[in-house]
Amino acid sequence: MQNTSLVRRLCPERGGTLHKMASFRIHRSSLVTLPTTNLAPIPLSGFDSMFVSSEVPLNFVYLFPSPTIPFPELAESLKHSLAQALQSFHPFAGELTYLSSSRTIAIVFPEKGACVTFIEAETVIGLKGLLDAEELDTEALRQLVPDIRREVLPAPVMAVQVTQTVGGVVVGLALDHTVADGHGLFHFLNTWTAAATGRSGSSNPNPLPLHDRNLVRFDGDEEFNRAVLRHFTPNLPRVREPKLHPTAKEQQCPVVRQTFVFTATALQHLKRRHLASTNPDEQLVPSTFVAIAAHGWVSFSRASSGSSADDRPVFIVFLVDCRPALMSLPADQVYAGNCVIFFKVGLKGSELTGPEGLARALSTLTEAVKEAKADPLKYKAEYIVEENQGDRIFLVSGIPRFGYELDLGFGRPARIERARLGYHSEAFLVAGREPGSVHAMVAMSAENMPAFHQAFMVDGVHGRP
Structure with a gap:
């Protein structure tokens, strides 16, 4: 199934050329869907709301020298282990949504099914150049992860991209900081690793995460949450202003x-x-x-x-x-x-x-x-x-x-x-x-x-x- 919004953001030019020195091309865009339905919305905490207007998600690229697994098989394996990891991290498969009735934001799970977009791509960029670079090509790095940013809610929480390069494979992950901090991402990556390597069913499995925002309540937290949203996102559901050109x-x-x-x-x-x-x-x-x-x-x-x-x-x-x-x-x-x-x-x-x-x-x-x-x-x-x-x-x-x-x-x-x-x-x-x-x-x-x-x-x- 093609997720056109993410594909357009990744490849705005005809033919997929994004970087004047390199070409990126989408092979396939599919959805990794949670089997669970009727999940209750998760209201944001004050800690979450601090990151609603952030321009940059938690976005990482992982560079792997050429694995022995053929690329199509590797991509299918990644999707399978990602689906397993998401079963205990269902908020990562939701959408950030503005609730006009309460003027708040929540992680909402669409009736059609909570999901994460998974993109398979290729580029003529050589892995060795990325591995050896001291001053990084920031434009190339940005094309190796999906762009989940939106100016107006709703917005996806997470997306994953796997890119076949010359001499290797790059896995790119984008997670909206509104939903998790580094501690939560660390836990998710541990869970994904366990699923990918077959350790999830071991005698010492990765502990299940908790997502209940009531755990981070404190005195005055509701007013703090409202104040944060008023300050950073006064025009909800718009969370950031359009930026068409770099400043002077x-x-x-x-x-x-x-x-x-x-x-x-x-x-x-x-x-x-x-x-x-x-x-x-x-x-x-x-x-x-x-x-x-x-x-x-x-x-x-x-x-x-x-x-x-x-x-x-x-x-x-x-x-x-x-x-x-x-x-x-x-x-x-x-x-x-x-x-x-x-x-x-x-x-x-x-x-x-x-x-x-x-x-x-x-x-x-x-x-x-x-x-x-x-x-x-x-x-x-x-x-x-x-x-x-x-x-x-x-x-x-x-x-x-x-x-x-x-x-x-x-x-x-x-x-x-x-x-x-x-x-x-x-x-x-x-x-x-x-x-x-x-x-x-x-x-x-x-x-x-x-x-x-x-x-x-x-x-x-x-x-x-």
Whole structure:
């Protein structure tokens, strides 16, 4: 069955040519349908609503060297295991829908059946070029995942694309952030891996997820939800305004992408460097997240034009998981909806770029993470990123527990990338392919990336997998 809206979005030009250097062509578009019917709508929580207007879903590309399985058989195997995984993740097969009677948004399951679009495509792009690239071809990456974005609801929650390349296969996944955070996506990928490799029926199966939004209720949550929707989506069912052309700023200084690999040795070196910069009486070995985030914050400040010349704050924004504060075991481990909130902390640009910049960044971020974990909802109304500070904000997020363990029945991927990052100064962290390593996927303006690259590189860090 052909899903024409997704196909048009993927291939707007006749013949499927999307990229001036490469051709993409759709072979087939079908639906992976849930056998269950009459599923009740799932109203969004306040945590979900924060992402309704997000321009960028959770979109990943997984690059696999040529598997031994023929492509048609591989695609059928993927659809079969995806159907199994969706049975316990039915919200991923729904549609985001505006309910005019209550002026709210819910995950709704159409009467014709909840489903996920599955696209089979091919491209003349060589896998080796994607694997070896240090500065990524962002346009090519975007064509390797389905575009599920809609300006007006309803909108699909998830879609999957498998693309045959020269020398390999790419699996692209797009999941609307409104329905799940990194924790929920991690759980889904584990479930899909178990289904694909035959582990779902083992003696230690992947635990079933929970989707009940009542699990993330808190005092004042309904008003918080309404306030979020009023602020970000005042014209529902429209969730975002049309964007026909790049802005003048985007044309003059586009965003570019690079991926940095922190080996286990590099992380040890970075943590020792952090310890050497701090007061001996206050020395604590920083977590991997704090070590990379503080290092990135300082590198961003040094790379950003104007940040070192004044005392205006340069902010770092990170996501705090609220599950431990709102739930107890085992619910906090298996809740698959959103349960994260933004936390922001700033230092003067001159402080971050000065001789004590690393020590200040480390101590400030360490205290902020500690405070956020103790009371993640304390500043729930302050997660909004003000537009006039956009060029002075560095966003750090990620899925540190899951990356290259994904196995969809034909081995582990050789490389993982976000197809697109949602902010123009952002780092997204995932566990690396080698034990103890971390990959930092970075988006930065073309103007600032060279200086950021120079500041961010430490011993044992390299700019490609």
